[in-house]
Amino acid sequence: MSPRVILKKRKTHLENLSNPSINYTDSDATAASRKQDHIELAFDAQVFKNQLDNRFYYEPVLAAHPKTETKPFEFLGKQMNAPLWVSSMTGGTEWAKIINQNLAKVCGEYKLGMGLGSCRALLTDDDCLPDFDVRKFIGDQPLYANLGIAQLEQLIKAKQTKKIDELLKKLQADGLIIHINPLQEWLQPEGDRFEKSPLETIKQLLETATYPIIVKEVGQGFGKESLEELLNLPLAAIDFAASGGTNFALLELKRSNQLSQNLFESLAHIGHSAEEMVNFCNEIKSDYYNNLKSKVKYSSRTIKCNQIIISGGVKTFLDGYYLTEKINFDAIYGQASGFLKHARGSYEELQAYTEGQLNGLKVAKQFLKVR
Numbered sequence: 502m503s504p505r506v507i508l509k510k511r512k513t514h515l516e517n518l519s520n521p522s523i524n525y526t527d528s529d530a531t532a533a534s535r536k537q538d539h540i541e542l543a544f545d546a547q548v549f550k551n552q553l554d555n556r557f558y559y560e561p562v563l564a565a566h567p568k569t570e571t572k573p574f575e576f577l578g579k580q581m582n583a584p585l586w587v588s589s590m591t592g593g594t595e596w597a598k599i600i601n602q603n604l605a606k607v608c609g610e611y612k613l614g615m616g617l618g619s620c621r622a623l624l625t626d627d628d629c630l631p632d633f634d635v636r637k638f639i640g641d642q643p644l645y646a647n648l649g650i651a652q653l654e655q656l657i658k659a660k661q662t663k664k665i666d667e668l669l670k671k672l673q674a675d676g677l678i679i680h681i682n683p684l685q686e687w688l689q690p691e692g693d694r695f696e697k698s699p700l701e702t703i704k705q706l707l708e709t710a711t712y713p714i715i716v717k718e719v720g721q722g723f724g725k726e727s728l729e730e731l732l733n734l735p736l737a738a739i740d741f742a743a744s745g746g747t748n749f750a751l752l753e754l755k756r757s758n759q760l761s762q763n764l765f766e767s768l769a770h771i772g773h774s775a776e777e778m779v780n781f782c783n784e785i786k787s788d789y790y791n792n793l794k795s796k797v798k799y800s801s802r803t804i805k806c807n808q809i810i811i812s813g814g815v816k817t818f819l820d821g822y823y824l825t826e827k828i829n830f831d832a833i834y835g836q837a838s839g840f841l842k843h844a845r846g847s848y849e850e851l852q853a854y855t856e857g858q859l860n861g862l863k864v865a866k867q868f869l870k871v872r
């Protein structure tokens with residue numbers, strides 16, 4: 502290096518020192534203990550080829566670390582800050598009130614959405630109302646009441662669907678989630694029997710309902726034909742509740758006698774994973790557009806439902822990121838048991854879990870591309 506260049510470099514260095522905004526300081530106070538950790542932990546930090554998550558391309562050179570701010574977007578007609586949904590869970594038990602309040606509070610704080618667990622008990626009296634009454638905790642975020650298709654069928658038969666309007670008003674809910682669970686009901690010792698197909702019942706309700714409706718399963722998902730029928734209806738969203746996580750048919754079976762368990766456990770292993778359902782949705786959409794292009798006349802199919810909650814066995818933010826990126830619909834992802842694990846204790850624990858997911862999602866968005 503010529504003396505002139507050295508002199509110029511020195512000058513720039515001095516200028517930097519006098520300008521704190523571009524001054525480089527590096528007080529690495531934990532360096533020694535960190536280096537010690539590295540040596541001690543290196544042998545425990547081996548990753549093997551068969552552990553690679555090959556759903557993504559990892560692109561480390563294309564982006565900076567994520568900023569802290571969030572980009573709000575609209576889902577179910579409301580502003581959300583992150584594509585995360587607390588799936589329908591509980592009510593009517595000792596723990597339900599605190600769990601629901603914690604979950605609603607976290608949705609309010611981080612601008613997420615939430616489905617309540619089955620509100621069936623509230624159709625007859627208000628004894629359990631405090632368990633479900635969480636509007637004040639969630640603020641203006643999406644909050645949906647929940648009823649089973651069996652109760653709907655009975656309400657329609659008794660010409661009492663007004664009770665649903667009353668329920669939504671009582672809870673200040675934005676709309677209704679209908680859970681469809683024929684296998685769970687069939688396996689449940691005290692389960693209901695459907696007299697009509699769930700599709701018929703939903704169509705009947707849609708004729709008069711003035712509120713948004715979401716349809717979900719309870720842990721086994723929907724096959725392609727069912728999805729196609731549901732996408733054809735003016736629903737606010739479809740919530741997969743796919744197979745791969747909590748499975749309510751299996752859960753009910755575990756409450757049953759040993760003979761039933763031996764006979765019917767295989768039924769609980771029937772169903773569709775969230776990833777398979779994402780593929781079904783994409784196929785249905787591309788078939789629809791192909792039919793439009795080729796002007797196929799016979800098809801009466803349209804897609805009237807354009808929002809999806811991908812749930813059921815969505816264990817991590819990486820699963821959620823992968824599936825919401827892959828689907829060709831407006832989509833967010835939902836978790837039930839994942840949230841439940843952290844909602845029974847302190848609110849801070851639930852906050853930490855939620856914040857971890859949201860931060861993980863931001864990092865994934867910066868550096869990962871779905872293959």
Ligand SMILES: Cc1cc2nc3c(=O)[nH]c(=O)nc-3n(C[C@H](O)[C@H](O)[C@H](O)COP(=O)(O)O)c2cc1C
Nearest residue numbers: 588589590618619680742746747813814836837838
């Ligand atoms: C404790 C518990 C209670 C649930 N209760 C309901 C319910 O009342 N209504 C409903 O639609 N789904 C209910 N579910 C099903 C969940 O909404 C969800 O579809 C299912 O647990 C799969 O999601 P996961 O794999 O993230 O747990 C419940 C789930 C759990 C874990």
